[in-house]
Amino acid sequence: MTQAGPPMDVSETKEAQRRSFLVYVPLLLFGFLVILFLFRLFAGDASRLPSALIGKQVPEFALQPIAGLSDKPGLSSADLRAGRVTILNIFASWCVPCHQEHDTILRLSKDAKLASLGVRIAGIAYKDEPANIRRFLGEDGDPYALVGDDRSGRAAIDLGVYGVPETFVIKGDGKIVYRFVGPMSEEAYRDTIFPEIEKALR
Known part of the structure; x- marks a missing residue:
């Protein structure tokens, strides 16, 4: 047992x-x-991510022009306080969604209505090489009135950028009024971004 x-x-x-x-x-x-x-x-929609800088002045920065683009001025925070509403686009040649939205931004740069309202498009090239930026803008078209070289990524970080592309609507006094995250489509521009531009013009 x-x-x-x-x-x-x-x-x-x-x-x-x-x-x-x-x-x-x-x-x-x-x-x-x-x-x-x-x-x-x-x-929710990633494009509607909040920004701590909405309603505040753009951070101070001064970016050099893209080397080899002699006819294109660089970009500084002072340029964004020069009295004109600016669509500020953060982009990079290595960014696939940036290529996807580029046609939309190019069309906006040729939009007679925006031109009549005094709205311009500025760009910040994020962590990119000048030769690659020149190739990107040369092949796909250059929509930017001004474009700054942010190889260190410091200006983008100060703007609170998570990644590229991102687009800001900035009033003529340098105040950030809207932030759009991700590639801009025609629909997003029409339904979301242009109404914010109209608000910035008031």
Whole structure:
């Protein structure tokens, strides 16, 4: 007849339960992170990410022209306080969505209505090489009245840029009134960005 072993005491039972629970902790944490990621992914339009700078002056910066684009001036914060509403586009030649939105921005640069309102388009080339920027603008067209070389990314960081492309609407006094994240489409321009430009003109 086989004898049963000594009964497990209460402390051993609790320890066994604790170990079995710890096995599931990583799974629970992973599940929580997946749910959080999905919630953030589908919670709203990324283009409407808030900006702490809305309603404030553009940060101080002075960017050199793109080397080799002798006819194109650089860009500074003072240029954005010169009395004209500016569409400020942060872009890079290596950025696929920047190429996707480029036709839209090019058309805006030739828009007679915007020109009559005194609105201009300025660009900041983010962490890019001059030769690549020149090739990008040479092949796809250059919509910018001014474009600054932000190879360090410092000016973009000060503007709160998460990544490229991003577009800001800036009043003639240098105040940021709107920020659009992601590639600009004709629909986004018509329904969202142009109404913000109209507000900036008032």
